[in-house]
Amino acid sequence: MAIFLFFLLSTVCVGAVLGMIISKNQAYSALFLVLAFVCLGGLFGLLGAPFMAVVQIIIYAGAIMVLFIFVIMMINLRQGLSPEKKKWTIALSLVLALVLLLELILAAKGASLGQSPEGSVSPKEIGQLLFTKYLYPFEITSILIIAALVGAIVLVKKREKE
Amino acid sequence: MKDIFWLIPFVPALSTLVLVLFGRKLPKKVVSWQACLSVFISFIIALISFLSLLKTPPESYPIVKNLFTWISAGSFSANLSFQFDPLSAVMALVVTGVGFLIHVYSVGYMAHDKSYTRYFTYLNLFTFAMLILVLASNMILMFVGWEGVGLCSYLLIGFWFEKHSAANAGKKAFIVNRIGDAGFILGILFIFLAVGSSEFTAVNQAISGGLIARGGATLIAILLFIGATGKSAQLPLYIWLPDAMEGPTPVSALIHAATMVTAGVYMVARMNLLFTYSGTAGNIVALVGALTAIFAATMALTQNDIKRVLAYSTISQLGYMFIGCGVGAYAAGIFHLYTHAFFKSLLFLAAGSVMHALSGELDMRKMGGLRKYLPWTYPTFLIGAIAIAGVPFLSGFFSKDAILTQAYAQGQYFVWALGLMGAILTAFYMFRLIFLTFHGKERLEPEAKKHLHESPKVMTIPLAILAFFSIVAGYVGLPVVLGKKANLFQNFLEPVIPPASEGHLSMGLEWTLILISVAVALLGIYIAYVFYLKRPDIPHNIVRRIPGVYKLLYNKYYVDEAYNAVIVNPLVKGSEVIYENFDLAVIDGALNGSASATGFFGRALSALQTGYVKDYVLVFLLGAVIIVGILLF
Amino acid sequence: MIPAGYFLLLSIILFVLGIIAFFVKRDLITQFMAVEIMLNAANLAFIALAKSHHFVDAQVIVFFIITVAAAEAAIGLAIILLIFRQKKSIKTEEMSSMKG
Secondary structure (H helix, E strand, O other): OHHHHHHHHHHHHHHHHHHHHHOOOHHHHHHHHHHHHHHHHHHHHHOOOHHHHHHHHHHHHHHHHHHHHHHHHHHOOOOOOOOOOOHHHHHHHHHHHHHHHHHHHHHHHHOOOOOOOOOOOOHHHHHHHHHHOOHHHHHHHHHHHHHHHHHHHHHHOOOOOO | OHHHHHHOOHHHHHHHHHHHHHHHHOOHHHHHHHHHHHHHHHHHHHHHHHHHHHHOOHHHOOEEEEEEEEEEEOOEEEEEEEEEOHHHHHHHHHHHHHHHHHHHHHHHHOOOOOOHHHHHHHHHHHHHHHHHHHHEOEHHHHHHHHHHHHHHHHHHHOOOOOOHHHHHHHHHHHHHHHHHHHHHHHHHHHHHHHHOOOEHHHHHHHHHOOOOOHHHHHHHHHHHHHHHHHHOOOOOOOOHHHHHHHOOHHHHHHHHHHOHHHHHHHHHHHOHHHHHHOHHHHHHHHHHHHHHHHHHHHHHOOOOEHHHHHHHHHHHHHHHHHHHHHOOOHHHHHHHHHHHHHHHHHHHHHHHHHHHHOOOOOEHHHOOOHHHOOOOHHHHHHHHHHHHHOOOOOHHHHHHHHHHHHHHHOOOHHHHHHHHHHHHHHHHHHHHHHHHHHOOOOOOOHHHHHOOOOOOHHHHHHHHHHHHHHHHHHHHHOOHHHOHHHOHHHHHHOOOOOOOOOOOOOHHHHHHHHHHHHHHHHHHHHHHHHHHHHOOHHHHHHHHHOHHHHHHHHOHHHHHHHHHHHHHHHHHHHHHHHHHHHHHHHHHHHHHHHHHHHHHHHHHHHOOOOOOHHHHHHHHHHHHHHHHHHHHO | OOOHHHHHHHHHHHHHHHHHHHHHOOEHHHHHHHHHHHHHHHHHHHHHHHHHHOOOHHHHHHHHHHHHHHHHHHHHHHHHHHHHHHHOOOEHHHOOOOOO
């Protein structure tokens, strides 16, 4: 059962990413990406991390991609752009990407993966860690978010006409 | 008391230092007093040391004062140490004594010069270097002084450096000197190889101990003598001395008459054991000296510049000194050095006085009849001329005669004959100078005649003092015919300079030789008298008859032109070729090449900076691939 | 039980796909989206390894990654907007003022 779910979700995910690459319309690319993120959320759930799954869907699919779509709509390009013209950069990057793929697979092969016990991780466990061991990063992150917030507003604000 | 002699060089050194640091701020009067006083103090110290030397027994010669070890590199070492013995005493007294008089004279001569302080700085520096040279106890320190006087000669000859001819003359002097110094340095190095030290005492011990082969000794002696030909203006390196007359006249008197040019003679005398041991070297020295004496005397015959006559005369007289040293009569050579210092510097200073009176004129064709106007300059000049001509009872006679007699006694008849011929020429050209300048018709420029005046006392008193010594200085070296004891000079120098080995002539022969010298001198004077006073048309007729010879002599045998064509120009051309083909092409090329290569690589690399983020990320990707690859394997 | 290796493989594939996407696309927005893909691939790897080593900290790390990615997305999009305002286009070929 779980395996079937896994293969379904992973196929859809990869398919969505491929669709995002192939699509010429940015809005379609964004929507494909939303699909991919939702699948990822499902995969997180399969891995026994329900909290993270939900966070992924809410924040990534729900907030970040919405931001993307807002900006796409604001930029309002009439037509999409065809893919890259310069052939050799694509070729080189494909080659390198494949090489990287192989290397990483090899690396992963050598990784020691222990037996994964059953059961998912409850939010309680994550919360415990978050507010004790990782308290400091947590607080810093909050400052980071404020900075991003203020920064985004200041950056985009139209200058007052003198 | 005898140990204070090492202070002799340092008094003028101190004065030089003060003048270098503060000279500009000091008033002229202070500079004059300080410069002259420092040399005078040196003279007093030299005198005291000399007197105390007389009291010490000869076995303790030389008295050495080692200040400190200057260079110590493995087996090579040289000390800053001075020595005092009769030879050093004579040289030190001459340098400081005559030097002092010339300093005083300069106060008057250079009074209107705008670089007054610089002049005295250089003059004091020169005195310091010369004293180091004569008081050094090893060859390395002597060489320091040797180079020092060469430097001061360059500085002082080119004193009026705005004049092209003066600057060139200074350069010429230094470069020609340098050529001689190459031989000198080689000589010092060989001595070092042979003896292991350059201290004179050690070298003399090695020679008398037979540690040096005769051939080696000859080689060293010749090399050292090459240095002497450069410094003392002998063939073939004499060419700088006539040009050196571009410098102020007191400089010519001090450096190119009394002291610096005599350094070569001093050096040969100091190394007398070496030269005697290698008989060949001595012969070469005597021959070169004799040839130079004649050669220079012939050139003096035709010069119209009053200082040039004296310059060639100096070269000629130095030749005599080398004759003396070469035949083994080193004491006679030094004796002539000593008397020559007096009358030659007197002649130069008096010539300077004449030039000063005529507002700088030095062409004898524009002089004449000056003896009425210069009551001090004329008599002193005359005394100097009589002395150099070798007229009896003045100093020049005693010293020149000593040399010629010894040359004959040693069997060097050719040298003796050349010396005798030189003596006639000497008398002739000196009195030609006297008659053209002071007697006969006045051929003065009207402007000069208007300002004609005798020189101030500060200039005439040194003249008088030098004239006095030109007369009496010879009496310390009376000829041996009058008894062995009579030659005080030679006896004084005996512990340092053994008298010439064979060299005993019969009394009759000695008196004959003396009479021949006297006759020759008087003959020269008489001929000059006839040529320039009685019948002035004779010189013109002679020139008309043998214009070729006259031109040859007047143009100094075209030696300078020959040197220029054969040596100087090829070297200059050669260095230009090397400059273009090596310096510019290779060295600059390499430099510029590496610069342009760097630029090239820079431009190539900057092609990577396209400004496109995608390309940069491509590079990131590449880097990531490499790093993961490395981590994997 | 699904072996963690499968998830790792998926994560790697997603990562490489993200790289390819970055190079293929020509406008800023989609390139930025490719970066987000890569981040998520890394997140997946983290969670997979968290499961296999029973290491809960990894999930907390993923939490932070998501947060920071959100902040970064906000700022990045603001900049893209500014660029669009300036240059009236978001084609990356035209952004070469850092040339040389």
